[in-house]
Amino acid sequence: MSITGATTTELLERLERGDLTSVDVTSAYLDVIEKRDGQVKAFLLVDREDALRQAEAVDKKRKSGTAMGALAGVPIAIKDVLCTKGVRTTCASKILENFVPPYDAHVIERLKAADAVLVGKTNMDEFAMGSSTENSAYQVTRNPWDLDRTPGGSSGGSAAAVAAAMSPVSIGTDTGGSIRMPASYCGVVGLKPTYGRVSRYGLVAYGSSLDQVGPFANDVRGAAVVLEAIAGHDPRDSTSLDEPVPSYTESLEQPLRGLSIGIAKEHFVAGLDAEVEKAVRAALDVYRSLGAEIREVTLPHSEYAIAVYYLIAASEASSNLARYDGVHYGHRAEKFNDLIDMYSASRGEGFGAEVKRRIMLGTYALSAGYYDAYYLKALKVRRLIRQDFDKAFADVDVIASPVAPTAAFRIGELVTDPLAMYLSDIYTISANLAGIPGISVPAGMTTNGLPIGLQLLGPTFSEERLLRAARMLEKHTEWHKLRPPV
Amino acid sequence: MDYTVIIGLEVHVQLLTKTKLYCGCANLFNPDNPNVQTCPVCLGLPGSLPVLNKRAVELAVRTGLALNLDISQYTKWDRKQYYYPDLPKNYQISQYDLPITHDGWLEIEVNADTGERKRVGIIRAHLEEDAGKNMHDERGRGDSQVDLNRAGTPLLEIVSKTDIRSAAEARKYLEELKLLLLYLGVSDCNMQEGSLRCDANVNLHVHTNDGHNIPTPITEIKNVNSFRNVELAITSEVERQFEEYKRTGKKLGDPGATKETRGFNAATGKTFAQRGKEEAHDYRYFPEPDLCPVTFTEEQIQAVRESLIEFPADRRTRMQAAYQISPYDAAVIVDQQTEFADFYETVAKGCGDGKQAANWMTQDVLREMNDRKLTIGTFPIRPEVLCAILKKINQGDITIKAGRDVFMALLEDASMGTDVIIDPERVDRIIAEKGLAIVKDTGAIEAAIAAAIAKNEKAVADFKSGKQAAVGKLIGEVMKQCKGADPQTVRTMLLETLAKA
Numbered sequence: 010m011s012i013t014g015a016t017t018t019e020l021l022e023r024l025e026r027g028d029l030t031s032v033d034v035t036s037a038y039l040d041v042i043e044k045r046d047g048q049v050k051a052f053l054l055v056d057r058e059d060a061l062r063q064a065e066a067v068d069k070k071r072k073s074g075t076a077m078g079a080l081a082g083v084p085i086a087i088k089d090v091l092c093t094k095g096v097r098t099t100c101a102s103k104i105l106e107n108f109v110p111p112y113d114a115h116v117i118e119r120l121k122a123a124d125a126v127l128v129g130k131t132n133m134d135e136f137a138m139g140s141s142t143e144n145s146a147y148q149v150t151r152n153p154w155d156l157d158r159t160p161g162g163s164s165g166g167s168a169a170a171v172a173a174a175m176s177p178v179s180i181g182t183d184t185g186g187s188i189r190m191p192a193s194y195c196g197v198v199g200l201k202p203t204y205g206r207v208s209r210y211g212l213v214a215y216g217s218s219l220d221q222v223g224p225f226a227n228d229v230r231g232a233a234v235v236l237e238a239i240a241g242h243d244p245r246d247s248t249s250l251d252e253p254v255p256s257y258t259e260s261l262e263q264p265l266r267g268l269s270i271g272i273a274k275e276h277f278v279a280g281l282d283a284e285v286e287k288a289v290r291a292a293l294d295v296y297r298s299l300g301a302e303i304r305e306v307t308l309p310h311s312e313y314a315i316a317v318y319y320l321i322a323a324s325e326a327s328s329n330l331a332r333y334d335g336v337h338y339g340h341r342a343e344k345f346n347d348l349i350d351m352y353s354a355s356r357g358e359g360f361g362a363e364v365k366r367r368i369m370l371g372t373y374a375l376s377a378g379y380y381d382a383y384y385l386k387a388l389k390v391r392r393l394i395r396q397d398f399d400k401a402f403a404d405v406d407v408i409a410s411p412v413a414p415t416a417a418f419r420i421g422e423l424v425t426d427p428l429a430m431y432l433s434d435i436y437t438i439s440a441n442l443a444g445i446p447g448i449s450v451p452a453g454m455t456t457n458g459l460p461i462g463l464q465l466l467g468p469t470f471s472e473e474r475l476l477r478a479a480r481m482l483e484k485h486t487e488w489h490k491l492r493p494p495v
Numbered sequence: 496m497d498y499t500v501i502i503g504l505e506v507h508v509q510l511l512t513k514t515k516l517y518c519g520c521a522n523l524f525n526p527d528n529p530n531v532q533t534c535p536v537c538l539g540l541p542g543s544l545p546v547l548n549k550r551a552v553e554l555a556v557r558t559g560l561a562l563n564l565d566i567s568q569y570t571k572w573d574r575k576q577y578y579y580p581d582l583p584k585n586y587q588i589s590q591y592d593l594p595i596t597h598d599g600w601l602e603i604e605v606n607a608d609t610g611e612r613k614r615v616g617i618i619r620a621h622l623e624e625d626a627g628k629n630m631h632d633e634r635g636r637g638d639s640q641v642d643l644n645r646a647g648t649p650l651l652e653i654v655s656k657t658d659i660r661s662a663a664e665a666r667k668y669l670e671e672l673k674l675l676l677l678y679l680g681v682s683d684c685n686m687q688e689g690s691l692r693c694d695a696n697v698n699l700h701v702h703t704n705d706g707h708n709i710p711t712p713i714t715e716i717k718n719v720n721s722f723r724n725v726e727l728a729i730t731s732e733v734e735r736q737f738e739e740y741k742r743t744g745k746k747l748g749d750p751g752a753t754k755e756t757r758g759f760n761a762a763t764g765k766t767f768a769q770r771g772k773e774e775a776h777d778y779r780y781f782p783e784p785d786l787c788p789v790t791f792t793e794e795q796i797q798a799v800r801e802s803l804i805e806f807p808a809d810r811r812t813r814m815q816a817a818y819q820i821s822p823y824d825a826a827v828i829v830d831q832q833t834e835f836a837d838f839y840e841t842v843a844k845g846c847g848d849g850k851q852a853a854n855w856m857t858q859d860v861l862r863e864m865n866d867r868k869l870t871i872g873t874f875p876i877r878p879e880v881l882c883a884i885l886k887k888i889n890q891g892d893i894t895i896k897a898g899r900d901v902f903m904a905l906l907e908d909a910s911m912g913t914d915v916i917i918d919p920e921r922v923d924r925i926i927a928e929k930g931l932a933i934v935k936d937t938g939a940i941e942a943a944i945a946a947a948i949a950k951n952e953k954a955v956a957d958f959k960s961g962k963q964a965a966v967g968k969l970i971g972e973v974m975k976q977c978k979g980a981d982p983q984t985v986r987t988m989l990l991e992t993l994a995k996a
Contacts, residue, residue, distance in 0.1 A: 092542040105541065112535050114542055213541040217784035246544050247786050325784055328574050331585035332539045336641070352578055375576075375779040384781060 012037035013174040014492065017083065017231030020177055024082045027071075031064035031082025035126050038084045042128070042175045045495070048156055050148045051169040053089050054097060055129035060084065063126045070124065078124035079238050079258075085120060086170040086179035089130040090137055091222070092211040093117055100213050101145035102135045104333045104340045104359025114211020115243045116180060116222050123238040128176055131166030135361045136330065137184055137215045139163050140433045142191075143424055144363045151420065152194060153493040154459055158417040161191030161433075164225070168195040171225045172460075172493055178226040178235050182212060184219045185318050186412075186437025189449035192225055193412035193462025196451050196491060198232045198479065199225045201437075203469045204444035205250035207236075208243030214329040216322035218248075219441040228489055229450065229480045233257035236472060255473050264481050265474065270296055271306035271405030276436060282415040288453025288461040289411050295485050296409075296478075306401040306408060310393045314439040315431055317394065319367075320374050320387035321442070326364075327371030333359060366427065395443040402468040407478055409465055410436050412449045416459035436464060446472050450479040451488035460488070496741075498699040500733050501710075502659035504668060508651045508682045509625065509690035510554045515647035516624045517545030517588060522648050524688045526628075529642035537647035539583030544785050547572075551649040552595070552789060554681040555622050556799045558651060559596030561679055561806055562617050566796045570595040571788035572622075575778045580641050581627040589652075591780040594621035595789075601655075601675070602808055603667045610822060615668050616656030625650045645689075651681070657696070662729035669693060669722045674807050678833055686720055693725055694718075697732050698747065701740055711736045712745060712752040716766055719759045728759035732766045810836060818849025827857045835871040838878050845882035848889055855881065859899070863906060875909035875917050876902065883919035887926070894981070897931040904929075930978035940977055940985060944992050947972035958993060966990070 012020070012034055023029045039057050046052050067082045087093065090100050092110035094117075099105045113121070120127065134144035142150040142165025150165045152158040153173035160169040164181030168191035171179050181188040183201035192199025200223045207222045214220060224235035237258060242251040270293065277286060293303055335341030335355030342354030360368070374383035401408060413433050423430040440447040445466055452463035463482065467475045483489050512522050518536035525532060535543040559566050573591035600614040625648035631639045653672070659665050673684045673691060684691040698713040716732060719725045739745065745752050757766040805813070811825040814836070820828075828839050835856070843852040860881070864874055881902075888898045904925050908915045926932050934940060947969050948955055957965035966989065973985045 092540075098541070100541070108541065110535075110540065110542070112540075209542075210544050211542040214785075245546060247546055248784075324781060328576055328586055328779075328781070331576060331578070332541070332583060334578065334585060336580045337538065337583055338540070348580070349578075372779065375781050377777045377779075380779075380781070 013041050013177075015177070016228040016489070017177045017226050017234065018228055020083060021230075021234065031067040031071075031126060032061060034082060035060050035064035035084050035128065038128060038174070038176055041173070045153075045173050046175060048151065049153055049169050049173050049175070050150050051131055051160075051166040051173065051175060052086070052129045053099060053101065053132050053147055053166070056096075060126055060128045067124050067126065078122060079234050080120065080123040080125035080178075083125055083178060084128045084176050085125045085235070086128055086131050086167055086176040087117070088133050088164050088167045088179070088181050090133060090182055090213045090215075091116055091180065092213065093127070093130065096130065098130065098213070099147070100136045101133045101147055102359065102361070102364070103146045104356070106146075106340060108339055110211070112211065115208035115245065116239045117211065119239045119241075120180070125238070131164070131170055131179065133166055134163035134187075135364050136213070136326070137163040137182055137187055137220075138326070138363050138367055140186070140190060140430050141418070141420070141423065142166060143420065144361055146361055149420060152417045152459075154196065155417065155457075157419055158459070159194065159420050161194035161413070161417060163187040163191075164199075165191050167225050168192055168197055168199065171195070171197045171227050174227075174492065178224060178231045180222060180235070180239075181225055182220055182222050183437075183441065184216045184221075184322060185441050186434040188223045188225065189437045189447055189462070189464055190413050190434060192449040193464075194417040194460065196454075196460025196462075196488070196493070197225050197227055198229050198448070198450050198483075198489070199223065199462075200232045200236060200448045200472070200475070201440065201446060202236060202240060202472055203250075203446045204441075205248050206240050206252075206446070206470065206472065208241075208246040208249045210243055210245040210249075214325070216325045216441075217329060218325060219318075219322055221441075229476055229483050230258060230261055232448070233261050233476045236476075240472075252470055257473055257476050260473055261476055261480050263477060264299065265406070265477050266300070268296065268299075268301040268407070268478060268481075269405045270301050270303050271401055271408040272303060273306050273308045273311065273401070273408060273410060275308050275311045276410040280414050280432070280435075281411060284453075284455045285411050285413070285415060285461050289409065289463055292452040292463045292482055292486075293409060295482055299481055299485065304405055306405055308394075308397045308401060308439065310390060310397050311439050313390050314394060314442060315435060317387045317390045317442060318434075318438045319370065319431065320383050321391065323367040323371035324374045324384050324387075325371065327368045327375065330360075330364065330368055335359070363427070391442045394439055398439070398443045398445055398466075398468070406474060407465045407467045407471070409463060412436055412462040412464040416455045416461055440466050445469055446475055448475045448479050450482055451491075452482065452486070453488060454491065460491075496701060496704060498701045498737060500660055500662075500729075501657045501698050501700060502661075502665050502729060503657040503696040504655045504659065504665060505694045505696070506653045506655075506669070506672060507625075507692040508653065508676060508684065510551050510649040510651055511680065511682055512548055512550045512554065512649055514548060514550075516548050516551050516622065516649035517647055520647065523644075524685075524690070525644050526642065529630075529640070529644060532644040533646070537583070538643060539585075545588055545783075547786055547789070548649060551622060553799065554649075554679075555595050555620065555651055556791070556796065557679055557803060558653075558676065558681050559599065559620055560796075560800050560803055561675055562596070562599045562601055562620065562653070564596035564599030564617060564620060566596055566791055567593055568792075569593065569788060569790050572783040572786045573780045574783050575623075575780055577776065577778060579626070579629075580639070581629045581643075581646070583627070583643060583646060587624055587626065588783050588786070589623035590621035594619040596620045601668065601671060603664065603671045605664060605667065613658075615658045615664075618654045618656055620651050620653040623650050623652060624648065662726045662733065665695060665729055666722050666726040669725060671807070673722075674830060678804065678807050686722075692718070695725060695729055697729055697736070699733065699736050699740065701737070709740070710747040711740050712747050712749070712755065714755045714757050714766070716757050716759055717769065724759060724761055727761070727764055728766055731759075731764055732757065735766060804833065814840070818843045818853065820849050820853045824853040824857055827861075828853065831861070831871070838871050841878035842882050842885065845879065846885035846889060848885065851885055851889065855885065859902060867906070867910075876905050877917070880905065880917055880919055880922060883922045887922070891935075892933060893926060893931050893979075894933065897926070900929065900931060901925050932979035934977040934980040937988070940973065940980055940988055941992075943973045943976040944969075944985075944989050946976070947989075948992065955993065966993075
């Protein structure tokens with residue numbers, strides 16, 4: 010089997026056995042990037058030489074007999090929202106066009122410590138605001154399964170990179186579904202961890218109380234290996250929790266006995282594409298055949314999730330993005346009259362339309378006289394949404410649902426209708442509000458050849474359970490083995 | 496027409512922590528090397544996150560207890576949002592509706608003659624980060640620069656109630672507050688370096704002849720650089736507001752009578768309008784999502800309470816009673832900080848004469864400390880040595896004057912070099928070397944008198960013939976023989992002997 014056609018599991022085995030060197034693997038993936046990224050446009054930055062240098066170093070280390078990290082020699086693509094020391098980090102925004110961080114994000118430190126090979130920075134919706142990667146200031150990433158369609162967003166570049174075999178694993182971030190939704194659209198595995206599971210230090214903030222870093226991979230084991238490498242307490246992030254990290258890879262092959270799966274009636278309503286529903290129900294049948302029990306649960310406040318999300322995320326964003334003012338770093342307008350004018354001109358030129366929309370929305374929601382009616386009310390409803398999940402998880406181990414109402418939509422289809430775009434996150438957003446983990450695993454294809462994912466949600470710190478449950482489906486289906494046409 | 500002055504003070508104090516409030520950068524005043532005490536967090540770089548400094552929280556609780564404030568069992572942080580180049584995130588992580596401490600008071604003396612005291616209420620004291628410093632090009636070329644060394648320094652903002660009724664009271668409040676903070680060791684309170692800053696909110700309640708109370712518009716006087724200038728600024732502002740009221744009749748709440756920010760010009764002694772019109776700020780406060788709320792148990796608060804040392808006001812009262820000293824002496828000693836007061840108490844206890852010890856501390860020690868640019872910690876005469884001198888005086892072994900000679904001799908010894916050991920033994924040695932001991936052996940004096948009379952027949956004859964002054968020569972003779980003798984005793988004994996002869 011070709012290197013880039015292999016699953017991460019196979020790749021890790023072959024590297025460990027010494028059948029392949031990291032230089033072999035890294036060059037193979039770099040070659041695919043060279044060949045295909047002109048069309049897919051998943052990467053904002055690829056440094057071939059630097060990647061090969063890292064690969065050589067790993068090979069050398071392996072030869073010396075030193076104990077190797079869990080991702081030794083495996084290429085990984087990084088969403089351009091994580092700070093990389095000495096490497097430009099743009100958040101796909103004009104305002105950070107020339108920003109070179111003087112430090113590595115916690116996740117980057119962990120990946121380097123795990124001997125991974127960082128191949129490049131991937132495209133995204135500007136500051137992770139969007140569901141299609143069309144909001145990038147630099148390029149539109151295309152879905153490798155159908156170049157006229159979006160890979161989803163906001164981590165579209167990282168999802169497309171794995172789907173197009175330009176990297177076996179990658180890193181994304183998920184504030185309202187930005188890992189799970191593109192994973193589903195691109196037919197790869199994507200996991201959003203529990204809020205606080207992975208340090209946000211060095212992750213450029215969008216919605217601070219919602220943001221989480223997580224993996225994409227071409228198989229469940231790949232996601233487990235990466236999560237194991239990046240999870241854990243970091244004193245530099247006060248919201249990172251000091252909970253032990255289990256070995257996700259060790260237990261991965263053990264099926265969950267007596268698994269009870271909840272399905273929420275609120276998830277199977279008008280707007281859900283028939284083919285998507287069919288794929289989800291087929292996946293449930295697989296679980297049933299493996300001995301799982303399916304039970305109905307209710308998430309009565311889920312209808313408010315989108316509204317609550319756009320108040321909380323936008324409010325936090327309006328504050329988090331205030332620092333991009335052209336004073337200390339980032340884009341500064343060339344012409345301005347005074348300080349205020351410098352601020353408005355720099356920000357006006359530097360931010361794209363969706364970012365401006367959310368900054369205005371958030372600024373409004375936090376303004377005197379509106380705070381109680383919007384932000385505070387949203388916090389209260391957020392608590393109710395969390396309680397819905399607490400109640401549901403008292404009855405079931407995981408909740409299964411679609412990831413998105415449809416498979417990948419066409420590029421340009423929703424850009425003029427932000428509200429319709431926001432609705433594409435309807436199944437994923439609640440997990441961020443509740444702080445719980447969720448995984449998207451390939452579960453089907455539409456008749457016109459677009460991937461469909463199944464979402465599994467679990468209570469906080471149930472990543473191990475989610476990975477094992479996802480692995481059960483993966484083991485008994487072939488969806489993850491499909492590759493987009495070249 | 497009469498008026499009452501209404502003053503509220505907001506004091507910002509930089510806390511004496513090793514590191515900044517939300518990162519590990521050094522918390523040091525360092526204006527000559529801009530932007531060296533910085534990191535991604537205090538530079539507000541993308542992706543950086545704050546981590547709360549525990550020590551700053553402890554110091555805030557310590558100060559809160561000293562100011563009789565309630566410690567919140569649940570406190571949280573909020574973002575205060577405004578754009579300014581010295582604020583790199585364009586929001587300040589502060590505290591809004593649940594400050595760490597709230598509702599207390601500070602007692603101040605309002606009448607030195609009667610000792611009358613009053614309590615000034617304190618609304619709250621909360622933790623927040625300091626901003627950096629903008630440095631504007633003085634040549635007017637417009638290339639301003641920003642130094643972020645100070646950005647993220649822990650500040651405690653202490654907000655008083657509007658209980659202060661005069662400029663003098665305001666100054667008293669600030670002095671007492673500073674003393675307390677120094678005692679607690681929470682801040683160095685150096686106004687020149689900006690570690691203590693004060694804003695004053697001032698207005699008047701004008702009592703009209705027909706019995707109404709009319710409040711004048713409130714002004715906030717900002718950035719006054721000394722307590723004396725705060726007093727002067729308020730005094731001048733009170734006059735200005737009263738004149739303004741008489742001229743315009745404008746009162747608080749009138750259209751256009753919004754809160755005004757004013758500065759103080761020390762050269763003219765007048766306040767001046769800083770901005771044409773105060774913009775209505777909407778800081779859009781909201782809970783800081785990057786920091787977890789902090790909770791305290793009663794036990795934790797009790798532990799801090801038990802670690803507290805005695806507060807200045809309590810110490811003054813206790814020392815007055817324990818050592819029988821005047822309120823004035825107690826205040827002078829306590830104002831010199833803990834170490835000085837501890838020194839005093841050691842001496843007072845050791846020599847058994849609090850009044851005597853107070854005199855020496857407030858006069859001799861303080862004078863020499865200042866003249867020689869020493870602190871009480873570096874003062875070469877340690878408590879046990881001073882105690883030895885005072886004991887000698889009390890026991891009648893040496894005169895007060897001789898005591899001063901010893902004291903000065905010891906200081907001179909100390910200034911000669913470091914190998915000199917200043918201890919009680921040295922006191923004895925100096926007394927012996929200089930013959931300063933009072934000669935109590937009357938036999939020795941009697942012998943010296945007899946010898947003097949025998950040697951000076953003429954003087955004795957003069958005295959007997961009525962020349963009183965002649966006795967002086969005889970006393971001189973005796974004193975030459977007995978250096979430590981009390982001249983008065985010698986005189987009495989000599990006159991007795993002459994009368995008998």
